[in-house]
Every structure is written in structure tokens, then in C-alpha cells.
Amino acid sequence: MSIKRVPLSEVPLTKEDFVSDQIVKWCPGCGGHAILKAVEKAFPETGFRKENFTFVSGIGCSSRFPYYINTYGIHGIHGRANAIASGVKIANTGLSVWVTTGDGDSMAIGGNHFIHTIRRNIDINILLFNNQIYGLTKGQYSPTTPKGEVTRTSPHGTIEHPFNPAGLVMGSMGTFFARVLDSNVRMMTEVVEESSKHDGTAVVEILQNCIIFADKAFSYLTDKEHKDEYQINLKHGEPMLFGKDNSKGIILKENRLQIVKVGENKEDDDMILIHDQYNPDPGIHRMLGYMRPPEMPRAFGVIRAAKFDTYDYLMEEQIRSAKETSGIKCVNDLLNSGETFEVN
Amino acid sequence: MSIKRVPLSEVPLTKEDFVSDQIVKWCPGCGGHAILKAVEKAFPETGFRKENFTFVSGIGCSSRFPYYINTYGIHGIHGRANAIASGVKIANTGLSVWVTTGDGDSMAIGGNHFIHTIRRNIDINILLFNNQIYGLTKGQYSPTTPKGEVTRTSPHGTIEHPFNPAGLVMGSMGTFFARVLDSNVRMMTEVVEESSKHDGTAVVEILQNCIIFADKAFSYLTDKEHKDEYQINLKHGEPMLFGKDNSKGIILKENRLQIVKVGENKEDDDMILIHDQYNPDPGIHRMLGYMRPPEMPRAFGVIRAAKFDTYDYLMEEQIRSAKETSGIKCVNDLLNSGETFEVN
Amino acid sequence: MSKNNNVTEKESAVIKFVGDSGDGMQLTGTLFSDTAALFGNDLATFPDYPAEIRAPHNTIFGVSGFQVQIGSIKINSSGDFCDVLVAMNPASLKANLKWVKKNGIIIVDVDAFDKKALDKSGYEENPLENNSLKDYKVVEAPISTIAKESLSDLSLSAKAATRSKNMVALGITGYLFNLDINSTYKFIENKFSGKDIIVESNRRTLAAGYEFARENELFETTFFVPKADLPKGRYRNVTGNVATAWGCLAAAERSGRELFLGSYPITPATEILIEFALHKSLGAKVFQAEDEIAGICSAIGASYSGSLAVTTTSGPGFSLKSEAIGLAVITELPLVIVNVQRAGPSTGMPTKSEQSDLLQALYGRNGECPVIVISASSPANCFYYAYEACKLSMEHMTPVVLLTEGYLGNGSELFRIPDVENLPDINPPIAKPNDPEYKPYARDPVTLARKWAIPGTEGLRHRIGGLEKFNIEGNPTTDPINHELMTKLREDKVKRVENYIPDQTVTGEDSGDLLVVGWGSTYGPIHTAVKELQNEGKKVSQTHFHYIKPLPKNTGEIFRNFKKIIVCELNAGQFVKHLKIEHPEYKYLQYNKIQGLPFVVHELKEKFNEILEEK
Amino acid sequence: MSKNNNVTEKESAVIKFVGDSGDGMQLTGTLFSDTAALFGNDLATFPDYPAEIRAPHNTIFGVSGFQVQIGSIKINSSGDFCDVLVAMNPASLKANLKWVKKNGIIIVDVDAFDKKALDKSGYEENPLENNSLKDYKVVEAPISTIAKESLSDLSLSAKAATRSKNMVALGITGYLFNLDINSTYKFIENKFSGKDIIVESNRRTLAAGYEFARENELFETTFFVPKADLPKGRYRNVTGNVATAWGCLAAAERSGRELFLGSYPITPATEILIEFALHKSLGAKVFQAEDEIAGICSAIGASYSGSLAVTTTSGPGFSLKSEAIGLAVITELPLVIVNVQRAGPSTGMPTKSEQSDLLQALYGRNGECPVIVISASSPANCFYYAYEACKLSMEHMTPVVLLTEGYLGNGSELFRIPDVENLPDINPPIAKPNDPEYKPYARDPVTLARKWAIPGTEGLRHRIGGLEKFNIEGNPTTDPINHELMTKLREDKVKRVENYIPDQTVTGEDSGDLLVVGWGSTYGPIHTAVKELQNEGKKVSQTHFHYIKPLPKNTGEIFRNFKKIIVCELNAGQFVKHLKIEHPEYKYLQYNKIQGLPFVVHELKEKFNEILEEK
């Protein structure tokens, strides 16, 4: 199991320790502002030393994040945030590494690095701003844009099935997946903190409203009329209840997650699932990740947080053990190892 | 639903119609030879016109395949076979397009094109030669190499969790997934033929023995002692039975696939699953794809073959409907559309 | 329409609209330009916007601008300095003041000059009040107020109402230039057809601005730019990116090949992709790929399977395509790669223009890997060079890189609409079914092009790929002599294209003291500068390159007749390196600007004069 | 040990082992070389194998070869033509006969010359029987039979037994050169330690071959190549790829930075990655990435977070890294990119060597994007140039491209082992905690390098990225003047490296009729050719470049003093283009070979003589 070696701060920190002096250049009303706020709030709670936070991003509106927070940061190139972050973390395991990326950056051009980072379980945190559109380039469809949507590059509607980020995370054997709404700053703050504590690649999908090019993409979830029915907030150890006054519950029956009305039927009530985010078996987490209205509510909160060895830990272990066992302690040893001969 | 527009051959074809005059340069004993044989056998069965088969590959031992079969073919660059094949098919929907690729080619460098092709459900066939090693570059670990394996680049054992190709296919909402052993030419031939008939991206994972760099990687499945217990051959519409004399069956209980002994318990016997490869819900297909010894047998045959619209079909549909409705019929119309004015 | 009878006729005028990135300056500028174009002015435009989508209000970096030059004479660029600046807030005034001609007119929305806005823009005092603008004719109009008032009885939010203030500004400017506001209405109606409330609010505010200017006799004199003396024909206003897409579509039609576009969005090339996507009715297949590599690789696949294949991008995406261009070169497939250059390196300044990918186009791949490289020099001629790129690529069976620039792609100018039937023929060397002579790498003895054998064709099954292969037969081989032969054949095939391109021409005398060499978007400013010096009697000529590799055959002959040669580029000197390699027998002076901005005429003239004076 | 007393002393000799790709020729050649090296011969080797892993038996394209030149004199290359060819089958004889010196010795496994093998190799008649080899001394040995017989009492499969036949060949050749077979045993023991049966079978067959040659007096005379007169010190045989890895490890140790390698396997660069992976005990972090882009991007991340970051690749992978190199340039981070060049374009001929990525190294990125480019010229000096690449990269805070070639990477030569303590110091400009002066893009006034501020350090939180940024402060900006300044600063920073590299040197007189210019792996053949001409009294000198960008400051001075300059390259002329750009004042002749093969001395001499004779 990986040991977190991010050093702790000697003094208590506050939000202000992370507020940057740079002008935030996102559009007024962009979901990014709330995310920034949540992160600024969560970071003091982690207890980590402020110099040990490092942000990495690709290109996109979301990828401007590193400029807006007072930490170390590198604004990379499009799609490569996770690859860069992998290097940052492996090389310097004492850092708490955060990736901010978009649905284009990590699901389109950066899809490969995304799944490989997850597969390796490198101990970084990925804040995936999923606004279902390419924001910075002004409104082309992305791999998460719903099929049929009209965008600047799909004047007749897209013909592509979108990715569900949860599907890719689970399909790559991910150990941590959470989903939050940009409008729920409280939950975002909690989830960001939980993510920071997870050993391994933590993916936080943030449904982020792009007010300019995909406004109201998530209003089907957040509208007054649907809110209660279409959202379930998962909490580890608690029953999966939702709806007005928690009147509904989720059970597993016939290999499908199904909704029951609470109190209608004792047998059903007993079957209501208790959320176990630490379950190593991804079976139910996967189903929770896929749930989608109108049949089922969309799941929010930490869906999966399983414990597996991290790549960076295993690498350090291999190096440690090689150092212990190998006779080659320095480069002079290396150069003189094997077959050599002396000329006098 | 996509309409296959691959024209049929006017004369019956035989294996010989596809045998190439090129020397096959794989190592003696390489699993590739059997795969080639299976394809040569299957193609006449498809009924397609021989000029309409087109092979596309990346780089790797597996990617030499196009040279060894007498069809149209393009040997591309490393990792890009699926992207090239997407273009081949979209541009020329009358072709039956086949990708031969390796675990490095499609899971490492080409992982992104792999998942996007699947997501879009482009009507191509992907023969994934999974030998769990980089063959052509002489034995480095690949994204499917089992954790801990010693290879030329992992002298102390790999520290990476491997991908399960089924996981990526399902995680990308794949419509067709099959798994076969290179040693089972009969099944390979059948599966290749079934793949050719599927509308959409058909992924056939072939467990291929690399006799030089990862010899016996699959012997845990094929050894005499394990063969019966560790393999189950799925057939659509048939019960999931395996083991010596089909003495075991698979049931779904407590959200897990489990093994029962046939005939021991009537209730269990009744629960033995009937394989439904066409089920649009990927739930059970996913579980089947993940099954793995020693707990469960590895699943072989067509695991999933669901019907969804293909990208290439939807694109042709959009073009057809635009042609019907738009006033712009030729480029002169286009140039003269909108605001123009005459100077005399 | 003008109430004020005092009208000054002008040969040309430069107008620039500037404001916040949400202020609609791009639409305003476009409507102004279209109206002038429809009237019959020649024109060239350049939009200049920040990378941020809606940058914070009233900040300098959030300023979005649109410049247009209209004229009764031939207009070659969007102009250096403006006659009229329309500034919607203090920040935009601050950022653009240096571009206003002395005594030029500055129209400001005086409502926007409040304390908060002034502070954010970094003005310590209100420039409207401290006499700092005394060298200009400042026209203060309460633009926001006019907008609000004219819409008061429409059920619009306050926000929507202020959003229409750009139309007030357009109305005022339209009045100033005696434009036919009725045609502007029509443009608005077309653009927002179906959205009646938007049409109505825009119409009203436009009228209100116009009336305000008229009623208040806002200007001492209004301007009138007469119709340009254009060659007969039908015209339209077109951006370089749109023209590029159209040129490819025309080539597809004329060659009888379906068009396939494999592309990934990137500023400033995205509009080409968008334009293709709009025209499904012409049968173009547009594949928005997951990245640039899939964009080009899908195009290579489409080319193999018989389509005219195109991929469009800008700098960083062009870098990503490097490896796959190599595949297209060695497979000898047609492929058009459009690079709308932007300021680099790396992400650089994505919304700014530069000419710094030329050497990458020539050399940015592993191995000896020649491609044809051509470039466009104006928004409208993007059409012709895109067509030419497609033609050369298919007829010579080799990839072609077409270099344009952000400045060309986003900029617009008048385009005389050709009849597609009159464009040159395109005859791709398609192999015939069952051709007994067919071999994958058998070549046309004159062009050295191999044949295009399309999957599905009877009797031509064959395989190609990225490995070196035997000439003629096409099977992979590492034979040493064959590799040398193939390397030379690939180079020679590109070289022989020089026999199929027009001779290089000179503007001005064929000999003289100074030859000014340029390529790409710099044609306009260089042309103006050279013409002005010629008018002053200086022995200066211009030669502007569109064909970069191969260079026109007569290049050396042209260079020979000038005492000095200067190569002007918007980079650190890339074409000049190419010339040093290809024509080492000449000496080249350089003028380079690496600011993400076009040349201005006076800096060029100054430089040329300096050189002419040096003995 | 020799039974035959007739021993001929030779200054040097070239031996080549050839056979099927499964025949173990690489191991045989390596053992031969190591044995000679241990004895004290100078040497250079070159393995030459097909892309196929185990190509079908007895085919020409399946031939694998290993050539070594040993000498008592300084050996600069693996030699042109061989004194001794050991051919394990007809195909390998057929493919290599043209490389055997007249009267050279050819040792064949006569057992392998059966009808089937002859047919597959394309021989119509058995060359051993038709007098076609009369110009050579052919030694027919029943090598397979000897192997089988000597192992008959070991419980080995027939296949395993025949696999040992290469050791019989080695035994024979060892006898021919009077090598100390006991040290060969030791190598075998080390290599296969733990696998007793393999050690035993190899030992036995080796001895059997040796004895067979001795008993049968196979050779009229045996050869003896005396110890070379090497400078004092400890030596070993090393390949260029291993030396490259070691050079980087040494630089990590001396700079106090951890080494991070982000790489993806590719022929012929994979061995560098493999070598790093072997030495975890030195703390190197080796990340086998999912592709080349992740390889370089992870390295950039590691560099940002404070490691000496390296990425290794070959042509196609280098193309894929183009975009990310731009990021390293604009973020001004240290990064070493090793490109072990192979024959292109595209996949090309992956196992063959070429020098055709030089222009890509210089220009293969979008925008104005300068990097330092250096190259190695021998397997052993890969160590020093790798070290130098790391040093320059860290001290000047800029990416460095190190160009080697397949020929260097796979080839080996004697390496005098240095003491790491004696290598030059490396002082990266690391920012100090809480440095009040720290600004991300504040620069050293002399080198122009910015500071390296490592995450985790107190008081230095800052952000960098791919957008253009203000000099000193480092915040993103599109300010025009700043962009021009930064572009020039990045170029100038690289240019100033000329003050930190050694002067270019000349072999021979400082002036004369002809200066032969080369770079990279061609040093050996050029050197030999030039020396031979000098010995003939010709006024020819050599200058060989290791520093490509920037060029050494005295380059022009050197060129000035020669009547003619010829640039010799294994490409179509890339360095010569660079020289035309950098030193347009000179005329350059060219000699180019694009065959995936090194120069041979006689072709160079012929060319040089031709030029010398032209007046």
C-alpha cells in the first residue's frame, strides 16, 4: 500500500493561502469559478504543506486553472496533462499533484494518457471539468456531448455515442471515481478533500456548466422539477436513498439496480443498498457510475475509492530493494562492472 | 440500423483466392500462422467480393499481416491502424475493413483510437493479436503483460496492472467483443465470419502465443490439466456449460457469476445462464469478459454482438438527407449562396 | 439619407471597432463590411480577438477588435492605421489609440467611461476629460443609453438590451460612411432568421444609432467611398478559412473524387472544419477526429480508399501530424494538409498570426521526406491555392502542405466568384480495373507519380505501407541501392512539379536596386509599400512567392537582376533560410517581425529606404 | 595453444559472422569481440540484423550479421571488407560475398549447404562446388555435425543442439585468431549463470570447434593481432546505446539530480531504455510510457519537478515528440532528447542506419523553437556526448537533442573507463528557498538561463506553461514587443552556448586543397580515408562536427583556409543545408549515401581524389 509522503503544513492554512493574484479570465457565470472556490476551500483541510501542491493542466478553459490558484503549476499542451502529471508525481513523490482538464483534453486527444494513468494507479488527482463541449475553441462537440446535439461542428446533430467517463475509469480498473455538480460547492469541497487522501489515481468528474456554448447541459438534472428524482448523493456507509424526503431507495435485483419506494414493502426496504465506496470489486460501482435518468437517478459523490498499490509506490519500492541488494552503488561501480581490463 | 453494403462475390471463392505470394516472415511456431489460416478459411464463407476486403495495420509482428494475405491492404504506422481504418471505411463504405493489430499497437500507443473507434461504432473488424508482449521490438512488457512479469524492460518484474481488452471495449460501449485462442482454428474461423457480419466495430481478441518472447503465456489456460476448467466456449442461445463433459455451469447470484455443478441441485440447474450475445445491455457481457481463472473460467467465443447504428451509416444518412433538403447541389451553388452582388 | 450635406469623398478608409470580447465587435465589423461590399467597395478585414472567450469586462487583455479597410481602389490589406476608431469602453480605447491616425475620428460610448471601467482599464484619469485626445476628433455618444431607450418597450432583459449597443455604434458609423442601412437590415434578418425578437432589437438599435448621428449632426462631414472599379462579375465577401474549404470542395467536384476531411478543432483553423460540416449536401464526409493524429490518419485511410483527403490544423496540431505525413510521403498517396499558422512556439499566442511553420513544413519529419509546399497570400486566393493543392496532390500522388495564416484565415476580402467549370481540369492517375500493367510503384515517366488503385477495383489488389519498398513492385525491402533510388525518386517527383506551376512574376521593373521578396499574408503591406516607393521613382520591385517547394524555375533569373534582395517575413527568417539553401548564389537581406502582428506599410518603407540609401 | 606453428601477425583484421536470424550470430560476434578486447585489442563492431525476429530459415532477407574489426592500432570503424567471413548457410554467404576481400577466408558450415537451403537462398548451383569462390580461401567445416556429436551425451533436444553450432564456428574462428578461449568460457559462464546445461553445451561446442580447427590444420596460417598500444587505464567494450545511458547516469550523479527516463521502445533506441531499467540501484526512475508523447511529457513533468529528465527514441518517435519539445522550449526546462536515428522516411528501414533527422532536430516544430543539437561519433563517445547533453541542458535550462545513429547505438568499441569524479562539474541554476529575487523568467545575464524552482521549495510557488509569457514575470501575455523579445531571447540563449563548447578542430593541416566535413558515425571511415590520402601526400584535412547548434565559433575560420570543402553524409544532404544557412559565404561540395549502410573508405577516397583532380 502506498504511503502518502506529502508533508504536512506546520501552520494551519486558510483559503487565502491559495488565492492567486492573477485575474480569473473565465466567462462570468462559468462553472469554473465555483470549482476554483471549492478547491481553495478544500486545500487547507487536507493539512498538506502549501508548497507541495502542484497543478498540471492541458489546454482548454478548464486548463487555465493553474494560473488561478497560488500553488506550483504547469500549464501543458492539449491532452497531455495526465502524462505530464505522471512524470511530476513519479519524479517527486512528496507532491500532492492535481490535474485540471476538460472533456476534450482528457477524453478526446488525451484519452490514452487518461486510461493509462488510471491503469497504473499513479497517485494523482484528476479534476475533470466535463462541460460536454470544447469551450476554449468555441463550441465544437466533444466525446461527452450527447448524441444528436447541434454544435458548431454538428449543424445537423452529432452522430457519435458519447463516453461516460465512469465507464472509461472502470474499464481501466480505476480505483477512485467521484461525480459532482459545479453548483454543489459543499459536496465538491468534500470530494476534493477525499480525493486528496486517496492513494492512486482519483478521478473527479465535475459536471461544469459552460454558459456560453453548452448552457444548461445539466439542467435536466438540476431543474427544480427533476432535482430530487434525478440525483442521488452517495455517502459511504449510508443507505442509497434519494427523492423528496428520501422517499426512494436503490436495490439490486435481477442483476440491475432498481428503484423502490421506501416503506412500501418490508422486503424491498431490507434490500436497499448501503454504499461501500471501498469495495475492491468494481461491480456495483460500475452500475452506479452508469445510472442515468430517466430510469434511474444520476449518482453523485464518491462512487468508488478502492485501495490498491500505486505505481509510484511500487517504483520506489523496487528502487529501494535494488539499492539494498545490488553491488552497484554509484556510476563508477557501474562503469567498472562486468568485463573490464587494465592497460598499464 | 446500418445496411451492409459490401457487394457479394458472383462466383464462389475459396481459401486460395486469399493466399498471398509473399513469404510469411513470422517466426516458426508463432501464433500468427494459425490466425492467418483461420482468416483465409473464413473469408470465402462471408460471401463478400474478394476485391472488397481491405486490411489495415499498425506496426508490430501482428501488423505484418496485410502483406501475407491477398487483399487490398495498408500497413500503417504504430498505433494508428484504427484511425486509418476509420477513414478507409467512412470514405468507402462498400469495403469490408479488417484491422490486424497488437496489444502494443492498440492498447499502448493506439489506445485512444481504439476506444474512440469503438465508441463511434465504425463498421470495421479489429483482430487484436494479444500476445502480452511487444514482439517486433523484442520483448518489452505491454499494457496487457501480467503484473510482476520479467521482461526486457522489467528486469525486476512489471509494476503495472494490465488492461483487460474486454474492459476497455465495454467501457467504451463496444457492440461486439469476442475472444479466441490462436490454437483453436475452428473457433477462430467461425468468430471471424461472425465478426464480418456484425454492423459496427467488432473486436476479436486473439490470445496469440509469441514463442520467442512470451512463450506459453496462455498455457495456464491451455494446459491439459487446466483446459477444461479454465475455458468456457460461449455459443449464442446455448447454456453456459463447461468442464469435463460439460459438468459445470455458470449462474448469476448475488450480482456475481458463479460456478455450479450440473445435476447437483435442481434450483441451480435452472439458473444456468443461456448466452445471449445480442443483449443490448452490456451487464452480463461485461462480467463474462472479466471472468478469469482460478475462480472462473476464461470466456471464449462471441461474448457480445449488440445492434446499434454505425457511424458510417449515420454519416451517409445525414449526407443523403442534406442532399434531399439543401438547395446547394454543387459548388457553384455554394459560391453563389448568401450575400453576393454583381458588378457590370 | 444624410441630413448633413457636407460629404467628403475618400478613396479608401480604415475603420476599427473595438470593445469587450462580449460586445459583439466581430458581428458589427462583419455587418459593416458586408454592407460596404454589397454597395461595391473593395475591402479587406481583420478580426483580432483574445484567447479568452468572454474575458472579464473592461480589461485590456479582453479587448476584441475588428478592422476593415474599404475602398474605391484595389484594397490589399486591412490597413495600418485607422481613420475611424469605434471604442465601446476605456480599455479598448487604451489598447487601440496608437493605431488611430492623427486627426482621426474616435467614436466612444461615453456611458461606458465610468470610474470602475476606467480603473480596470488602467486609466488614471478619464481620457475624455483631460485633453489627452486633443490630436483626434472625439465623438462622444451615449451609446448604451440610446440602446436601452430604443428598446424600452420591447420585453427584453437589461442585459439583452445592452447587448444591442453594438448596433447603435454600427448605426452611427453607417451614417458616417453614408452606408445603405437597409441592406444591413437584410443581413441581420438573414442571420437571425426565426429569432424575431433579436431581429427587431437589432433593427431598432441600428436605426437609433443612425438617427442619433443624423439628428445631432455628430460629424462635421460624413464620408463617401465610391464604388470600386472592379472587374465585371459576381462578388462576395469571404474569409480565408471559408475560401479554403470551398477550394477543396471545388477540387473534389472537378476531380470526381469524394471529399473526406479528417480534422480536430484548433484556433485559428477550426472555421475550415465548420465550413465543411455545413455542406453535407455536397457529399463531403467530415470526420471530427479525437485528435490531430487520428485526423490525418483517417485522411490517409480515406485517400487510400479513393477520396480526396484533406486535414486542417494549426501549429501544434501540425507538429502532431509529423509522423503521419511521413506515411503519406512513403505510400505516395494524395493528401492535403492545411496549416493555418499561428504564433508559436508551443501554444504560443493562439489567436495571433505568424509565418513560423515554414521550415517545419519543409523538414519537420524523420528521414528524407519531401512534400510540396504552397501558400496563399490573401483571404480570397485561399480558394485558388486550396484548389491547386488538391490538384497537385492528386495528379502527382504526393502530400501537399498548404500554408495559410490566422491573418488570412480570419480575415476577409472581396472574392470574385468563379465558375467552377472554368477552373483547371484535375486528372488523378487512377488505375483501371484489371490493368495487366498495374504495379503499385510503377511510375508515370514524366511526373513520376504512381497510380491510384482504389480498393474494390477488380484486379488491382495490392498492399502499401510505411516500410521502404521496391520501386515498381512495391514489396518491402531493405535493398541499399533501391533505398537510395526511392529516396531520390520521391524528391525528384516533388521537384518535377516545377514544370507544372506558373513562373514567378515581378511587380514593377524586372531589374533594379532592390527586390522585395515575401510570401503569404504579407503581400498587401509589401505591395503598398513597394508601389509607393515606385511612385517616388525608386527602383524597387516586388516578387511574392506562392510556391515554396518546389520554387518556380525562374526564381534565380529574377534574383539575378537586382542589386539587393530583401526577404520580409513575419518570423525570425525562415523563407530566407530556404532561399539560402536553394539559391546560395545570392545574398539576402532580411526584415523580420515576430510580434503576432502584420507589417505596417511605413515600417517597410522606412526599411527599404534605408537599404536603398546604403551604398 | 596453436598446433600449427605458422602464425601471421596482423595489424588489424575484419571478421564477420553471418547466418539465419535464429543462428545466434549476435552472441557469437559479441563473444569474439569481448575476448579480443580482454586480450587488449582495440576494436569496433557492428551488428546488422533484419527487422524480422526469426525470419524464415535460409532466406536472404533473414540474414543476421555481426562484423568486428580488431587491431593493434587505433580502430575507428568496424571496417569495410572482411578478412574472414563465417557463413552459417548459403543465404548468408550469398548476401555477404561482396563484402569479402579478395583472397579472404570464408568459413562455411558445409552441412548447411543442402539442396533445400540452396534453393531458398536463390543459388542455382552449390557455390562450394562450381568454382565460383576461387578468389577466396574457402574452409568447409561440418559445423552442425560437430555440434551434434559433441553434445550427443547431453540430454538436449536436437534443436537445442543445432542451436549451439554458432559456438563451433566461434571456436574455429577463435583458433584462427589465436584467441584465449578460456576467457570466452568465462563470458559464457557469466552470461548464462544458473543455466548449467546451456553453459555446458556452449562450452563443449566451443571447445569442439577449436579442437576441430587445430586437429585438422584447417588453416595454412593462423593470425595474431597483437595488443593495441592503448593509453593506460581500465577498458571495456561498450555499445553506443549503453554508453548513452551511462553518460546520463553519470550526469545525474554529478549534478545531484535524480534521473527520470520517460521512453517508449523503438528500434534501434530500445537498448538505452533497457540499460536504464537494469540499474534501479542507482535510483533512476524509468517510466515505460504508453507512447512517445507520454514519454516526453512525463519527462517534462519530471523536469519541472526537479529531475534530470531524459527521453530516448528513434525517427518516428522523434516526430511524435515534436509538439512537446516546443513545450520544453517555451517553458525553458532542461530535457535531453536522444534520437538514435534510423533509415526513413516513415517506418522506412528500421534496422538500418541513417543521418536523416538532422533538419528535423533543428526545425521540426511549430513556431520559432530553437534547441541545442549535438551528436556523437563513436559508440564510446556516446558516453561523453550524453553527459554533455545533460550538462548543457541543465546549466542552460533548455532542451538538448542528442543525435546518435543505429550504427553507433548497436555498434561497440573499446571504452576507456573514466572516473566519474573527473568529469566536468554540472551546476544547474536551482533557485533557493524563499529567494526574494526569484521570478520565473528572470535570467542569468550571461547564459540567459532562467532559474529552476522545484515544487516543494518554500517561497517559490509559480506557474509556467506553453503560452507566451512576459519575460522575467512569466505571466501569459500577447504583448507584441515582448513576444519578439522572448523569441530572440530563446534563440540567443541557445546561441550563447557557443561560449561553452570547445573549438572545432582539424585533423591534418589547417589549410589545404580539400576539407572533408562530417558529423556523427561517419568519423571512422572519413578519418581513415583522409589519413590514407594524407599519407599519399595530398593536402586533405578532416573536420568532424559534434556541436551542430550552435556551431563552434571558429567554424568559419577553419573553412576559410581550404580551397574546397566537401560535406559527407549518410543522407541526401542535411548538414550541408545547415552550413549553407549558417555560413553562406562558402561553397560546399557534397558526398551522400542513402543506403542504410556506412561509408566505405575506398568510395570516399575515390570521391576525394576526383575532387582533388578537378581544377
Ligand SMILES: Cc1ncc(C[n+]2csc(CCOP(=O)(O)OP(=O)(O)O)c2C)c(N)n1
Ligand atoms: C494539439 C492541439 N490541438 C488542438 C488544440 C485546440 N484546442 C484547445 S482547447 C481544445 C478543446 C477544449 O475542450 P475541453 O478540453 O473540453 O476544455 P474546455 O475548454 O471545454 O474546458 C482544443 C481542441 C490545441 N490547443 N492543441
Ligand SMILES: Cc1ncc(C[n+]2csc(CCOP(=O)(O)OP(=O)(O)O)c2C)c(N)n1
Ligand atoms: C512511433 C513508433 N513507436 C515505436 C515503434 C516501435 N515498435 C514497433 S512495433 C512495437 C510494439 C509491438 O508490439 P505489439 O503491438 O504488441 O505487436 P507484436 O509485435 O507483439 O505483434 C513498437 C514499440 C514504432 N515502430 N513506431
Ligand code: SF4
Ligand atoms: S467558454 Fe464556457 S467553459 Fe469556457 S470560460 Fe466561458 S463559460 Fe467557462
Ligand code: SF4
Ligand atoms: S516475435 Fe513473437 S509475435 Fe513476433 S513473429 Fe516471432 S513469435 Fe510471432
Ligand SMILES: [Mg+2]
Ligand atoms: Mg469541455
Ligand SMILES: [Mg+2]
Ligand atoms: Mg504484442
